[in-house]
Amino acid sequence: MNKKLIKTLFLIVFSLLNVGIIFAQKKIELKGTVYDEQKNPIPYAAVGILSKKIGTATNDDGVFNVLITSDNLNDILEVSTIGFKTFKIKIKDYIEKKMFSIVLIEDAVMLATITLEKPNMYVKKALKKLKKNTLSTKHQVNMLYRRSSVENGKTRFLVEHYLNAIDYGPSDTRYDKLGIAEARKSADYRFAFKKQPAHAVNVMLQINPLRQRIYESDYNWIREDDTSYDGEDVLVIKGVKKDQKKFKEKNWIKFYIGMDTYSIYKIDVSRYASKFSNLKAFYIYKKNYDKKLVLSYHNRQANFTTPISIQKQKLLKLNNKNVVSSYRHEAIVLGRETNKNKIDIKNTIYEKKDMGDYEIKYNAEFWKKISLPPETKFYKKSVKELESIYGVSLEDQFKAVNK
Structure with missing residues (x-):
């Protein structure tokens, strides 16, 4: 195989690899609204991928948007806020189910019978x-x-x-x-x-x-x-x-x-x-x-x-x-x-x-x-x-x- 052909093939492979990398890093915007069980929006809830330092918070209408890449599809999206159980879902599942809304379950706390410090x-x-x-x-x-x-x-x-x-x-x-x-x-x-x-x-x-x-x-x-x-x-x-x-x-x-x-x-x-x-x-x-x-x-x-x-x-x-x-x-x-x-x-x-x-x-x-x-x-x-x-x-x- 001559050198010119080898060089051409190398450039083609290199270009394809670059395309794959760019595709893998394509930005995806996740959007949604966080509600309680009565369909009231939950403001200022933390939304993100803790393991990847990616995160945001819902606004006072419970709405959020966060940018990820296609490399994050198998990561876990977590939503947490005071008074509710933390919600977790694989990002790929969230996108495929076209959820656009997340319902948090109230976390009941019963401390009346517990002896507490001052x-x-x-x-x-x-x-x-x-x-x-x-x-x-x-x-x-x-x-x-x-x-x-x-x-x-x-x-x-x-x-x-x-x-x-x-x-x-x-x-x-x-x-x-x-x-x-x-x-x-x-x-x-x-x-x-x-x-x-x-x-x-x-x-x-x-x-x-x-x-x-x-x-x-x-x-x-x-x-x-x-x-x-x-x-x-x-x-x-x-x-x-x-x-x-x-x-x-x-x-x-x-x-x-x-x-x-x-x-x-x-x-x-x-x-x-x-x-x-x-x-x-x-x-x-x-x-x-x-x-x-x-x-x-x-x-x-x-x-x-x-x-x-x-x-x-x-x-x-x-x-x-x-x-x-x-x-x-x-x-x-x-x-x-x-x-x-x-x-x-x-x-x-x-x-x-x-x-x-x-x-x-x-x-x-x-x-x-x-x-x-x-x-x-x-x-x-x-x-x-x-x-x-x-x-x-x-x-x-x-x-x-x-x-």
């Missing part, structure tokens, strides 16, 4: 085991962070950042490094321009009780409820600062703590900041591939009043010199990089200023190609309100405002 002891042990139970080694967090500026009940400005950050887990008080990899803004229709002194993601960390180094002895703790997570019985424990005369609905912390592992799966926070300001927030944690807990989703709304000029009062048809305002925040963790050699923080920010004031070059192609999670009610509401002001679509606002 509530404060569960909190104390959970805080002590925080570093053990969470991903607390150096890693990169990739996150979609949104903030809507609301005035007089309507969204008037929206900022979206795709963030990269170096983190050491919730036992650390801050991100070691923060970068705004990509960004986009809506048109700015605000009347009051309240600024935050640093990027809003820092506030997310600062108000997280786990990152504040709180002490269980500073709170009065009560057992409020029982539930479960991924086969583990979970206690819902509520705490209020001891310097308060009585329990106030607008000032408490609530932990969802596993009885066996003392893992903290969810946190609810309600803080009364001043006469004119209050804050409500929650944090959802899920298990990663090595069973360590990582942040999956965060949502909060801070309400306040902002003074405006007489002219602006007339435009808004207000009889008050202060306009009722709020910030709606949403953080969705899209992925992590635990290989230290692959950590790559883009557009590191050093200057502290309001997240709406950072000028990052707009990359329209990035926002078209990135696999974003299904839109939440929070996001849909903000978009609808922004578009209703002058009838301009959000996409057209992005094109006009971002350069």
Whole structure:
């Protein structure tokens, strides 16, 4: 066989192998909705392939989408959330059955007859085991962070950042490094321009009780409820600062703590900041591939009043010199990089200023190609309100405002 023919055959075989590799890596988008037995959608459920570090969460309508490849067809898709039994199915079966919906079975918990420790002891042990139970080694967090500026009940400005950050887990008080990899803004229709002194993601960390180094002895703790997570019985424990005369609905912390592992799966926070300001927030944690807990989703709304000029009062048809305002925040963790050699923080920010004031070059192609999670009610509401002001679509606002 001559050399020319051998070379030709080699190229043909090589090309066929490449085609096979490309086919094997073809992207497949899994979609579906997670319900309970009464057909109510289940928000913020963890959905993914733990063994392959692939995962997402359902939105507040229970909807999810996750990108996989054809190599994942024999892997197991897992769906888990607080209060329900973990659902598992081979991805190939999920696709072939054309399920498009998953029903989770409620996990009944009967702890009334069990002798339990005092509530404060569960909190104390959970805080002590925080570093053990969470991903607390150096890693990169990739996150979609949104903030809507609301005035007089309507969204008037929206900022979206795709963030990269170096983190050491919730036992650390801050991100070691923060970068705004990509960004986009809506048109700015605000009347009051309240600024935050640093990027809003820092506030997310600062108000997280786990990152504040709180002490269980500073709170009065009560057992409020029982539930479960991924086969583990979970206690819902509520705490209020001891310097308060009585329990106030607008000032408490609530932990969802596993009885066996003392893992903290969810946190609810309600803080009364001043006469004119209050804050409500929650944090959802899920298990990663090595069973360590990582942040999956965060949502909060801070309400306040902002003074405006007489002219602006007339435009808004207000009889008050202060306009009722709020910030709606949403953080969705899209992925992590635990290989230290692959950590790559883009557009590191050093200057502290309001997240709406950072000028990052707009990359329209990035926002078209990135696999974003299904839109939440929070996001849909903000978009609808922004578009209703002058009838301009959000996409057209992005094109006009971002350069």
